[in-house]
Amino acid sequence: MEFFKTDKIFDFMGKRLPFLGLSSILVIASIIILFTKGLNFGIDFAGGTIVQVKYEQVAPISQIRETLKSTKYANSSITKFGSDEEVVIRITGSSSDLTNDISDEMHKILDSTGKFEIRRVDMVGPKVGGELREKGLMALGLSLIVMLAYVSYRFEWRFAVASILGLAHDVTIALGAIALFNVEVNLDILAAILTLLGYSINDTIIVFDRIRENIQTSKEDELKELINQSVSKTLSRTTLTSLTTLFVVLTLYFFGGEIINGFSFTLLVGIIVGTYSSIFIAATLLVQLKFSIGDFRAKEAEKLKSKREKEKLRAMYEQGTV
Template identity: 65%
Template sequence: MELFKYEKPLSLMSHAKRFGILSMILVLTSLGLIFTKGFNMGIDFAGGTVIQVQYDQKAPIDEVRNVLNTQEAYKGASVTYFGVDEEIVIKTKTSSKNVGTDIGDQVRELLKDTQGFKEVRRVDMVGAKVGSELREKGLMAMVLAIIGILIYVSFRFEWRFAIASVMALIHDVTIAMGMIVLFSVEVNLDILAALLTILGYSLNDTIIVFDRIREGIRTIKEPDLAGIIDESVTRTLSRTTLTSLTTFFVVLTLFLFGGEIINGFSFTLLVGVIVGTYSSIFVASPILMWLGFSVGGFRAKEAEKLKREKDKEKMRAMYEQGTL
């Protein structure tokens, strides 16, 4: 399906420097937010307690917040609905250091007089040490994913393609993290999963664009890489736009109607879909050009590779015919 039809290629690479400046500003701003404001670490990484409470009727969430704020240990606790209006989740960075103290009993005593209180259904605690280990393993997962991507793209394409794709991925994740900090999204395992999903989504988009560029180098009678990129990206623009819009509307639906529980996850994915689509065209492709990729050199290597394959086929045919 062709969403866009063009009589001539779009002149995208003529604006490469402008896109580069915009991306640099976004990345530097994101890094500034990360190092100055810092992440709002959730219980998964900072440690704390999750308490699920059930009510007979719609939970009086404002009343619950007011009651919890009367106790120093529970001030600033996050209180949200959990799937249905009759259940809420309380997240607090308080955890019991004494095995004889039951936080569930404390919360039950505090909330027993709130309207419609039924029971405390579960209490999950994450210690600070466990949170630190999860944080380190999460960071390691991202680093290993990026290294794996670098190796994969190097084998499938060429080292310049690999560097360009990894730089685009770092660009996407950095901006996504900057938006997380800007809007004080609580960072937990869901957010980590969203960031890893962004890596996969953005890489898929970039690989498709790079595949079309490589095909264009072989088939388009154009000596200039910028012209080949313009024509190749123009050809794949409809596909990229349709894929991105489809994903965007699905994630937007999750963000609007999925509830508080997956709000951070869907928000991070929304940012990732937008930035990932942008970077596949306006970041990865220009970087490939700036790294000095040689069209002539690539075509010479392809011709040599084709010659070797033909020689092997000729030798095999001679061997099968008994003339070798």
């Protein structure tokens, strides 16, 4: 199945400056949001306790807040969780400040608010949260380094720089959206960001692979035209892959429940931004980095010549002539 005719070449490079301008605006806006509003770290990273409560009737959120005001949990955050009957109480502070029987304590404190059951209690100390945050950032950094090394080895350093800049573009905009909509950042969000990295680099590698293939097989010497041909040839595949993935993530977002809303929201933004960057940004950066078709072909010819000489020497050695 193809959405676009294989012989149709779209002029992506002719419109590269407006797309680069749009991406620059989105990235700068995301950075400003991250610095001004910041990320809403969940207990996985900030430490604290989450208590999920399900009432038999509509949860009396105002009454819960009033009841907790006179206790040591006065600074707790109470939000609706999925349905009108369920709420989540987020309590900041170290685990040493909290009793081990917090479930029983909450039962006594909230007894006057109606009939309910406590469905979940999650507790993370600030030290553990700090370690999780540190290891999460380390995992993100190592992923980028490994991808940079892989693309440099498989292609050429300009391809690697372009792909990493594309990934940084995608992650920055995704984090900006997370901060803008006040999505709670926990281990699920970290998993979504790492998934986004893999998804985006996969799309980018496919485009770069087609560019490299066309450089070796085509007589075209104009980089912009060659990129237009390569991106156009992979456009149908990119669109189909993105749409099928998008449908799954939309299903998770609307029907997966509150507990995975943050994960699916991050993937939703990431798929849209990642697809956009693999088509309009990653290959465009090759032009900005002054990639030379002539130099690349010369290097590939030298590699091929060296390989043939090694094969010739090996054959001579096996025949006993050297």
